[in-house]
Amino acid sequence: MDNRHLTRDLKLYLAVLVEEEQVAKQAGNTDFLCAMQHARVNLESLLERHGISRTTTLDNVELPLMKQSDQMEIIEPHDESLWITAIIEGRWVNALVLNSPGIDCINNGRVSQCTVAKKRFRDWSKSYRDEMGYCYNRGLNFDDLPKGLLDGIIGRLETLPQINVN
Secondary structure, eight states, rough: OOOHHHHHHHHHHHHHHHHHHHHHHHEEEEEHHHHHHHHHHHHHHHHTTOOOOOOEETTTTTTTOTTTTTOOOEEEETTTOOOEEEEETTTEEEEESSSOOOOOOOGGGGGGEEEEESSSOOOTSSOOHHHEEEEEEEEEEEEESTHHHHHHHHHHHHHHOOOOOO
């Protein structure tokens, strides 16, 4: 496993910890909430010690073309590879967002490949098909998402700025 995958997995785990904190808070389980907060703070500290930015909500610094209210939790930022991994509409999303629209892209837009999990996080110990609710790889492979959810996800991805690829 290379460092990029390790970083992605650690950031994904951080997103899971945040989600578990919310569940514990809603259930009123203070012991579990404290444990999740402690684990999250330790993981954030570890990431920061190694110069890795933690999973955050997009802000004007990361993507200046997006409004502050557009919530997208970045796991792996949209970079020169044109790939992005994020939590969008409460789902884990991995997508290849091109700089210009294409005939093989979703709705002839910029999203060339897109995988959407059935949940907020991806459990890497389970099979791909069990975890995913949508897969488009230059053509639709399968779509088990609730009606309308994909439109919001693709809409957010389409607003990503173009990346200067050399």
